Amino acid sequence: MQAEDQSGVCAPSVFDATFLRVAPLLRNFLFYRTGDAESAADLVQEAFVRLWENCSKVLPDKARAWLFKVGENLFLQQVAKARVAGRYALEMVRTDEAQGESPEALLEEKEFAERLDAAIAALPEGSREVFLLNRIDGLKYREIADLLGISQKAVEKRMHRALVELRELHPGV
Incomplete structure (x- = not known):
């Protein structure tokens, strides 16, 4: 167990066990946040990809908290991007509807x-x-x-x- 602690969650058995233990919990948490099962599954997958990329830095007993933090951050980024895109789309509609706007201004x-x-x-x-x-x-x-x-x-x-x-x-x- 000492060797696994030193290598973080990089050992396949530790990573697999972490996935089996945490993925369903993280998926439920993100489903609650997103309201969409597919989006939640995508965020879980991305969180575990990032865990694998940083596996030597994350201790097995801290992996759950780390994954939930990464999942939350990924969700917030998704929301922020959607809001920015939505606001620009709304502005473009308003701009298109504005009378007297020249094509150059648009x-x-x-x-x-x-x-x-x-x-x-x-x-x-x-x-x-x-x-x-x-x-x-x-x-x-x-x-x-x-x-x-x-x-x-x-x-x-x-x-x-x-x-x-x-x-x-x-x-x-």
Whole structure:
């Protein structure tokens, strides 16, 4: 058992046992969050892929908590992406319905939305997550810190990095 503890959950027997024990629980949790069995199954699969990629860093007795945290983060990313896409789609419909809009103005708005999406997607994962939760979902730094299990100061630093990167690397966005 000592050798397995040192290698994390990389040993096939430990990984398999973790999967058999945790996957149904994680699937139920994510089904509750998503309301969709297929989406929950996809998130569980992605969480276990990430566990395998980080297996040497995760101790067997911490794997369940690690998987639930990863699953929750994957769910939040999925929600944030859907909200961003939904808001842009709504804005595009409103723009299309607006009278007196020139085709050039419509094209400029569409190009801006595409540049903004690309700039946000290029942010590091932690900064992007904090940025979307704050600017799109409207959560306060304290709420984000509680949700992600990090300090409020870490949230502030991630947000600062995201804003600096967006301003410096993507001017005009």
